[in-house]
Every structure is written in structure tokens, then in C-alpha cells.
Amino acid sequence: MRAQFSILRRASGALALAAAAVLAACGGGGSGDGDNDGTTGTLAVRLTDAQSCSYEHVFVTVDSVRVHRDADAAPSASGWSELELAPPRRVDLMSLRNGVFEALGTLPLEAGSYSQVRLVLAPDSGGSSPAHAVTLDDGRTLQLRTPSGRQSGIKLNAHVTIAAGARAELVLDFDPCLSVVSAGHSGRYLLKPVVKAHAEAVSDIEGYTAPQAVVSAQQDGVALKSTVADANGHYVLWPVAVGRYDVVIAAPGRAHAVVAGVEVARGQNLLGTANQPLLPDPSPTGQWVSGTVEVADADETDALVRVQQPFPGGAAIEVASTPADAETGAWAFALPLGAPGVAEWTPGVLSYGFSPVPAAAGIYRVEATAAGFSSPKSTGVNLNGGPAQLAFSFP
Numbered sequence: 001m002r003a004q005f006s007i008l009r010r011a012s013g014a015l016a017l018a019a020a021a022v023l024a025a026c027g028g029g030g031s032g033d034g035d036n037d038g039t040t041g042t043l044a045v046r047l048t049d050a051q052s053c054s055y056e057h058v059f060v061t062v063d064s065v066r067v068h069r070d071a072d073a074a075p076s077a078s079g080w081s082e083l084e085l086a087p088p089r090r091v092d093l094m095s096l097r098n099g100v101f102e103a104l105g106t107l108p109l110e111a112g113s114y115s116q117v118r119l120v121l122a123p124d125s126g127g128s129s130p131a132h133a134v135t136l137d138d139g140r141t142l143q144l145r146t147p148s149g150r151q152s153g154i155k156l157n158a159h160v161t162i163a164a165g166a167r168a169e170l171v172l173d174f175d176p177c178l179s180v181v182s183a184g185h186s187g188r189y190l191l192k193p194v195v196k197a198h199a200e201a202v203s204d205i206e207g208y209t210a211p212q213a214v215v216s217a218q219q220d221g222v223a224l225k226s227t228v229a230d231a232n233g234h235y236v237l238w239p240v241a242v243g244r245y246d247v248v249i250a251a252p253g254r255a256h257a258v259v260a261g262v263e264v265a266r267g268q269n270l271l272g273t274a275n276q277p278l279l280p281d282p283s284p285t286g287q288w289v290s291g292t293v294e295v296a297d298a299d300e301t302d303a304l305v306r307v308q309q310p311f312p313g314g315a316a317i318e319v320a321s322t323p324a325d326a327e328t329g330a331w332a333f334a335l336p337l338g339a340p341g342v343a344e345w346t347p348g349v350l351s352y353g354f355s356p357v358p359a360a361a362g363i364y365r366v367e368a369t370a371a372g373f374s375s376p377k378s379t380g381v382n383l384n385g386g387p388a389q390l391a392f393s394f395p
Contacts, residue, residue, distance in 0.1 A: 040108050041162040043067065045083055046171045048101040048238070049093045053177035053322075057135035058093040059144075060174065060191070061122040062104060066153060067160075067170075071115035075152035083107040088122040090131065093176040098227055099204060099236035101171065111164040117197050118153030119172060121146065132191045134180050144180065144191035158197030171201045171239055173225075177322070178304065184327025192302070192323070201239030203264050205247060207272030207350065208233045210279055213251035217264075221308050221316035223248070233277050240264055247271060248317045255283040255338030255361075256309055257354045258317050262345045276351035283338025287383040290332035291390035293324040293368050301329040302371035303394075309340055310380075311360050324368070335383060337362045368392040 045065050065083040066075075073079060083105050091102050124146055125131040132144035162168055178194040205217055208229075215235045216226035224245075229235040237247075247259045257280035259271060272278040293303040306321035317340075324331045339361040341354025367378035373394050381388045 039164055040110055041164055042167045043083075043107045043109050043114075043160065043162060044167060044169045045104040045107065046101040046169060047091060047096065047104055047174060048099075048171055049096045049174045049176055053180075054137050055094060055134055055176065055180065056137060056139070057095075057133070057141070058176035058180055059090055059130075059133045060093060060193075061088045061090045061125075061131035062119065063088045063122045064120045064153075065104060065107070065170075065172075066118040066120065067107065067109065067114050068116045068118075069112065069114050071157055073116055075118065081107060081109055088131070090129070093174055096174075098230060098234065099206070099238040104172070106167075109162045111162050114160045114162065115157065117156040117158045117160075117170065119156060119193070119195055120151075120153035121191075121193070134189050142187070142189050144189050146191045146193075154193050154195050156195060156197040159199050160197075161199075169201065171198060173198065173239070181323040181326045183300075184325055184330075186327060190326055198239055198241070202266050203240050203242055203269065204236055204238035204267075205240055205245070205262065205264060205269045205271055206234075206236040206238075207270050208274050208277035209235060209249050209272050210251035210254060210277065213249050213254075216248045216250075216318070217245040217262075218248055218318055219243075219245060221318055223318045223321070232274070233272075234274075242266055246317060248319070249278055249280050250319055251280055253282060254280040255336050255340050255356075256280060256317065256319050257341040257343070259343050259345050259352055263347070270350050273350050278352060280341055280354060281338060281356060283336035286334035286336050287362065288332060288334050288387040289364065289366060289381055289383060289390065290330070290387070291366075291392065292329040293331065293370060294329055294391070294393045295370050295372075296393070296395060298372075300326045302326070303329065303368055303392075305331045305366065305368050305392075307333055307335065308365045308367065309360055310363060310365055311340075311342070311357055316365065319364070335362075335364060337383060366390055368394075370394040 067081045122131045130143040135141045175194040181190045211231050211233045213229045216223040217237050217240050225237045245262050247262050249257045303324040308316040309319050310316040320333045339356040339358045343352035343354050362384035365380045367376050369376040377392045
């Protein structure tokens, strides 16, 4: 069994990826968009998402995308180039699943390197179609309220190179699951955008698994890109950077499973087929772990709770994450008790069976992070003895 876990441990030396919401850029051929004087190129901007939650719809309205050469330039500084959407574009993030994206437009730029992107969202609005809204699984559509101070846009660090006469692509990956935060018994929901920018969005991991399974690409026990397989079990993780990942599957009614040490090359990387999907073993009914996060002297709880499943030897996989309730700090997960399974990736092999790890069955580690605090709080839980209740306090 040790050989299977060695690749998980070696993932610490792999190329690091950013998580959750993504904006990616890649070099391309000549562009047919607009005039070109030989000193400019074109930036095409796309929107996609990383998601694994059960909202029916999450709507955001994009006002503009701003780009600057200087990673530290202030919003009021000179030198910004802006792609303005007129009228602002209202997008359902939950429709951008499994490699689907929304083209936001193109922007001519002088050749050179650009290091800062700001995604500017439209102001809050009411009415029957609010600018930002969530539709819950019970069919209710509620306005998402955005925190103050968003007028300057969401700052993203991106390293995009524009070549004269060429086209580059910038993909915005917006994570609705971490961006939508409930606010207690008030019934309010807040939009706290989690978005990141990626360059060189030229690779994916795709294949088949159980329908509605959450599939994620991870490094060092942290999910960097995730999606939900469709009704046929098809999934696409895009974009992912070239490098080594552990592909983790969390499927309804099944134990967690991991294909360890998957080497991602440029282009399409297949894992699981329609005839031989990646299927984790069935698991007993999920056991609940729940609790609260309390942040001293805070008007609102701004915290993230995530769950890892540790393996013998020190490796771990991330199996769930959620923002704590902004008003009450509450959070909860239902986790399987079955033994997780591991398979070691082999070049050229598309489908795998999983070897169970009984020592890890029902064993989890829960971690909470809070805004303004550099160190997380964490504790281990054994759910084989029943549900667990935890409380995290900052400081």
C-alpha cells in the first residue's frame, strides 16, 4: 500500500495552481478582431467557474474587465485598459460547468506583459431580475448583496503576455460555491466573490465517473479545480495547468476515491471512459459533522471551513468546503463512512479500480480559516462513533 501513497506525498513538489474562480490567458495565432498596427495584440476574455454546490442558479452581472501592466497599480492610476460590457452582462455561473465558458469580449492592447486584472461587477439592483442573485434548490430566487467597496473591482493577479499581431486569452474562473454566503435567519445571501486569473489555459482533465459526482484536481490536499459530472457521468476540469495532480472523486452514496499522481500534459488528458467510468466503492449513509466559527469583535463572520481525509503516511485529500454562515457562523457536512480508495496513475491507462484504505474510513480533519487571521484552526474527528459537533474561535 505504501507505493500508492508515495505519489500523493510527492505532489508537494508539483507546480502550484490557484483555486476556485479562474481567469486564464494563453498565446494564440493572429487575431481578426479590430485593427492591428504591428505593435498591438488582442486579449479575449472568457468567464467560467469552479463549482461543486447545489444552487440551481447563481447570477452575477459583469460591468467591465480592466487590465494593467503593474501588479500594484491603484484603481485610480493611469495606464488602465478597459473592456467595458455595454450593457453589463448577466451570467448564470451554474451554467458554466464542465468546460463551458461565456465569451465576454476582446480588448486591443499594446504588446508586452500585463500583471493585474480587475473584474468590475455591476452595482446591486432589485426588481424581478437583480444584478446578482441565487436560486436555491427549493426554487426561491434571492438577491445577492455585495459588500461595499467593490466599485474598484476584484483585484486579480495575472501574468499575461501580449504579442504583436497575436491573440491571447484570459479566462475568468468564478467559484459560486465559495462566493455565495448565507446570512443566518434573516434569509439574506451575500456575494463575496472568489475569482482567480490563470495564464496558459490550454489543458484539461476529462472523462467519466458516477453521475453528479464532484471531481477535483488537487495538490497537497487542496482542491484547485472542481466540477460536477453531468447526468451521464461526464466531467471536464478546465483549465488546469501542466503539472501533477491527485484527482479526487466524491460521489453520492460512495466512498471517496483518488487517482494519485496524474501527470497533466498540454491539451486533453483523459481519465475514465463511458464504458469504464471511475466508480468509487459504495459507502454507508453519510455521517454529519457540524459546528460554528466565531470571530471576536467582527460584525460578520468571514470564514471558510474545509474537510480533509488523511491517509496513513501523512497524505490527505480535500473532500468538502463551505463558507461559514455570515451571521451565525454555522456550517455542516454529511461525510461517508466507507473506506476511501486509491489508485496510482499509470501513463496510457484510462480507467482504474480503487484499493480500499480501511484505516482512513470515517476519519477526517476539519479546518477553519478566518479573514484577518493568518493561522487556521483545525481538529481531527472520527465519525465511526457517531456525528460530531465542533466550535472554532478566533482569536
